Amino acid sequence: MTRIAVTGALGRMGTLIIQEAARAKDVQLVAGFDVTGAGKPLLGGIPVTDARLLGDTLKEIKPDVLIDFTIAKAAVENVCLAAALGIDLVVGTTGFSADQQTRMRSAIEGHVAAVISPNFSMGINVFWKLVVQEAASLKDYDIEIIEAHHNQKKDAPSGTALATVEVIKKALGEKDVVFGREGLAPRGKEIGVHAVRGGDIVGDHIVLLAGTGERLEIKHQAHSRTAFASGAVRAAQWVKGRSPGIYSMADVLESK
Numbered sequence: 001m002t003r004i005a006v007t008g009a010l011g012r013m014g015t016l017i018i019q020e021a022a023r024a025k026d027v028q029l030v031a032g033f034d035v036t037g038a039g040k041p042l043l044g045g046i047p048v049t050d051a052r053l054l055g056d057t058l059k060e061i062k063p064d065v066l067i068d069f070t071i072a073k074a075a076v077e078n079v080c081l082a083a084a085l086g087i088d089l090v091v092g093t094t095g096f097s098a099d100q101q102t103r104m105r106s107a108i109e110g111h112v113a114a115v116i117s118p119n120f121s122m123g124i125n126v127f128w129k130l131v132v133q134e135a136a137s138l139k140d141y142d143i144e145i146i147e148a149h150h151n152q153k154k155d156a157p158s159g160t161a162l163a164t165v166e167v168i169k170k171a172l173g174e175k176d177v178v179f180g181r182e183g184l185a186p187r188g189k190e191i192g193v194h195a196v197r198g199g200d201i202v203g204d205h206i207v208l209l210a211g212t213g214e215r216l217e218i219k220h221q222a223h224s225r226t227a228f229a230s231g232a233v234r235a236a237q238w239v240k241g242r243s244p245g246i247y248s249m250a251d252v253l254e255s256k
Ligand SMILES: NC(=O)c1ccc[n+]([C@@H]2O[C@H](COP(=O)([O-])OP(=O)(O)OC[C@H]3O[C@@H](n4cnc5c(N)ncnc54)[C@H](O)[C@@H]3O)[C@@H](O)[C@H]2O)c1
Pocket: 007, 008, 009, 010, 011, 012, 013, 014, 033, 034, 035, 036, 051, 069, 070, 071, 072, 074, 075, 091, 092, 093, 094, 095, 117, 118, 119, 120, 121, 225, 228
């Protein structure tokens, strides 16, 4: 049995993760935290705990894994707190600064196991593999990444688009990155990254490789956040009790 706690329990992702956890075999929700709605019953009857009580409650309840889908500023504190208590982690929150990433890394390494991914869907992990393959085969083609998300998304570009940049750099070596273009903007050999925001788009990512007379597009579209939520619950089951360190969703999907 994997006993999970969720921070961001009343958010779009938190709500679905709790639903997926209720469906999963051998997963039990033992606490849900949010900054609003304290006392409100979550699926299964557990009331929302005020996020200010996170430390005391985790100490008392001792979940196996804390799943965090909040905002970057809060997630860093939540991760440091849980890691200090020896609780393994699944972190889906995006939009971390380099400093925030360093803080989380040093809190986790040598202490607990954590799966950190800007995208917990199975499809995007295959998408990244295809991107590596195509970028390596079409080395001289211009590369643009176009992502689209709903109008409530706080960070831009998406964590998935930034992870895609890193995947391409791994395949092709260091490259300049240009975020959007305006005015006189002659194209060099950079990777262009473009963020579209509107309506209730769950999450689209396109990598466009354009050469002379042709272009190739690799596209992933999430229709429902369930794709991320089920991946996060699967990651929680996988990460429990692993050796300390930071793991990716590819580690979860590829492990036997
Ligand atoms: N990794 C993935 O697969 C994936 C998929 C979708 C979204 N995301 C990311 O997950 C995050 C959450 O997305 P969302 O759409 O659910 O947002 P949301 O705004 O619907 O939910 C965030 C929730 O976190 C709560 N919160 C804020 N500070 C908190 C704190 N200190 N403690 C506890 N709860 C706190 C908010 O009140 C809110 O209920 C974003 O960073 C988003 O980019 C990741």
